[in-house]
Amino acid sequence: MTPAIVFLEKQKAAFTLHQYDCTAQDDFGAHAAEQLGVPPERVFKTLLTEGEQGAVVALVPSSGKVNLKRLAKAAGVKKLEMMPPQKAERLTGFKVGGISPFAQKKRLVTVLDASAQEHDTVLVSGGKRGLSVGISAAEIARLLNAACAPIAE
Template sequence: MTPAILFLEKQNASFTLHQYECTAQDDFGAHAAEQLQVPLEQVFKTLLTEGEQGAVVALVPSSGKVNLKRLAKAAGVKKLDMMPPAKAERLTGYKVGGISPFAQKKCLTTVVDNSARLHDRILVSGGKRGLSLGVTAELLASLLGAVIADIAE
C-alpha cells in the first residue's frame, strides 16, 4: 500500500490498480505503457518544476513533454524550470519513476494537460515503480484542486 492508494481509498475515489514489472532506468512512462499495453498518450508522467513562487506539479502524457511557459501561465507564476530529481524526491516523498500526484509530502499547485480529457481514464504513478493508477481527469483535478490546461507539446 502506498500513500497514494491510501489517500484515494480514504476519499472513496474510483480508481483502478495496474501493476507491472518495472525494469526501466528512465522513460518510465513509455515502459509502463508497453508493459500495460496501453497507448503512450494515456500514461501521464508527474513532473516537478520550480520557480521563485515555489514548486508546481505538471501531469503530461508520456508521449510528449511539458511546455514550461504554458505551465507557468496556467499556474499563475512568472517562470518555471525543471526541478532536479533528488529535490523532487525530497519534496514529494516518492522516488523518481514512482512519483505520484497523490499524497505528496506537501500540497503543491498541480496542472494537468487538457489531453487527459480525451481518455475515459488516464494512468498516473501509484507511488512506486511498477504501479499505476487509473483515474479520470475530472477526479484527478477535483482531488488535487488541479488546473486543467494545454501544457504539453
C-alpha cells in the same frame, strides 16, 4: 500499500490499480505504457518544476513533454524550470519513476494537461515503480484541485 493508494481510498476515489514489472532506468512513462499495453498518450507522468513562487506539479502524457511557458501561465507564475530529481524526491516523498501526484508530503499547485479529458481514464503513478492508477481527469482535478490546461507538447 503506498501513501497514494491510501489517500485515494480515504477520499473514496474511483480508480483502478495496474501493476507491471518495472525494469526501466529512465522514461518510466513510456515503459509503463509498453508493459501495460496502453497508448503512451494515456499514461501521464508526474513532473516537478520550480520557480520563484515555489514548486508546481505538471501531469503530461508520457508521449510528450511539458511546455514550461504554458505551465507557468496555467499556474499563474512568471517562470518555471525542471526540478532536479533528488529535490523532487525529497519534496514529494516518492522515488523518481514512482512519483505520484497523490499524497505528496506537501500539497502543491498541480496542472493536468487538457488532453487527459480526451480519455475516460488516464494512468498516473500509484506511488512506486511498477504501480499505476487508472483514474479520470475529473477525479484528478477534484482530488488535487488541479487546473486543466494545454501544457504538453
